[in-house]
Amino acid sequence: MPHDTCQPAFHAGGKRRRGSAMGEFDRLPAPLRCWLARAVLPWSVTSALTVWNTAQGDPSTALRLLNQLENQRITRDAARIRGPSHPAATGR
Numbered sequence: 001m002p003h004d005t006c007q008p009a010f011h012a013g014g015k016r017r018r019g020s021a022m023g024e025f026d027r028l029p030a031p032l033r034c035w036l037a038r039a040v041l042p043w044s045v046t047s048a049l050t051v052w053n054t055a056q057g058d059p060s061t062a063l064r065l066l067n068q069l070e071n072q073r074i075t076r077d078a079a080r081i082r083g084p085s086h087p088a089a090t091g092r
Helices: 021-026 030-038 045-054 059-082
Strands: none
Touching (some): 021 045, 030 059, 045 059
């Protein structure tokens, strides 16, 4: 039976996104949008906004935290994927 909407007939996750991903991105503070546009790793809007909110309105603290977390993830992933001798695995 054809569906009249573009909604999936079955959604395994149990959660439906409300709104659009681009709309969520557009509502982010401008400095956070700029940081995400230049981030090395892919970040979800939710994850980035959670880190942003922990800085309690201080953009420089928030951006420092985001850079710190991203560098930690790169170091962890490089060690796991490329081995502990990879330059990125040492945090350099």
